[in-house]
Amino acid sequence: MRLLRQLFLMFLVIGFLGGVLLLFTYDVIKVEWPSFMEIQPSFRPMENPLPIPERSIPIEGAIAIPALGAPENPIPADETSVARGAQLFSIHCQMCHGPAGEGNGPIAPFLVNFRPANLTLPVVQDKSDGSLFLTITNGVTDRMPALNENLTVRERWDIVNFIRTLKAAQ
Numbered sequence: 132m133r134l135l136r137q138l139f140l141m142f143l144v145i146g147f148l149g150g151v152l153l154l155f156t157y158d159v160i161k162v163e164w165p166s167f168m169e170i171q172p173s174f175r176p177m178e179n180p181l182p183i184p185e186r187s188i189p190i191e192g193a194i195a196i197p198a199l200g201a202p203e204n205p206i207p208a209d210e211t212s213v214a215r216g217a218q219l220f221s222i223h224c225q226m227c228h229g230p231a232g233e234g235n236g237p238i239a240p241f242l243v244n245f246r247p248a249n250l251t252l253p254v255v256q257d258k259s260d261g262s263l264f265l266t267i268t269n270g271v272t273d274r275m276p277a278l279n280e281n282l283t284v285r286e287r288w289d290i291v292n293f294i295r296t297l298k299a300a301q
C-alpha cells in the first residue's frame with residue numbers, strides 16, 4: 132500500500148513538472164528566446180534590399196551600365212520567349228496590370244494613389260525594350276515594386292517581348 136502511494140506521488144510530481152514544461156513549449160507562457168535567424172541582417176519582401184556586399188560579382192553579367200542608358204534586348208521575340216513571357220506576366224504582373232495589360236488587375240482598385248499603367252497604350256509601347264526592362268528591374272519608386280529579385284535577366288526580357296504583343300492585340 133505504501134509503495135502504491137509513493138508511486139502515485141511520484142507520477143503526480145512528474146506529471147506536474149511535465150505540465151509546467153508544456154506551458155513553455157506551447158507558448159502558453161511566452162519567453163523571448165533570441166534566435167540566430169532573427170539576429171542576422173535580413174529584410175522582408177518589398178523592403179528596400181540590402182546594399183550588395185563589396186567585391187561581389189553579378190552571376191548574370193552586368194545588367195545595365197549606368198552611363199550607357201537603357202540596355203539592348205538580346206533575346207529575339209520568338210514564340211518560346213513570348214510564351215514564357217506570357218506565363219511570367221500572369222504570375223508577376225497580372226494582379227496589378229490585368230490579364231491583357233490594361234491596368235485593371237484584381238488589386239488595381241486598391242492602389243488608390245497610382246493606378247497600374249495601361250501597358251497597351253503608346254505611352255508605354257513607345258518606350259524602348261531596354262527602358263521597359265529597367266522598369267521591371269527597378270520598379271517605379273513608391274508606385275511599382277522592383278522585381279529584379281523575382282525574375283532572372285532572361286525572364287525579364289521574355290516579359291518585355293510579351294508586353295510588345297499586347298500592343299498588337301489592341
Ligand code: HEC
Binds near residue numbers: 223255275
Ligand atoms: C503592385 C502592383 C504592380 C505590379 C506587381 C507590377 N506593376 Fe507595373 N506598375 C504599377 C503601377 C502602380 C504603375 C504606374 C506607375 C506610375 O504611375 O508611374 C506601373 C507602371 C508600369 C510600367 C510603365 C512605367 C512607365 O514608366 O511608364 C510598366 C512598363 C510596368 N509597370 C510593367 C510591369 C511589369 C512587366 C510587371 C511584372 C513583371 C509589373 N509592372 C508589375 C504597379 C505594378
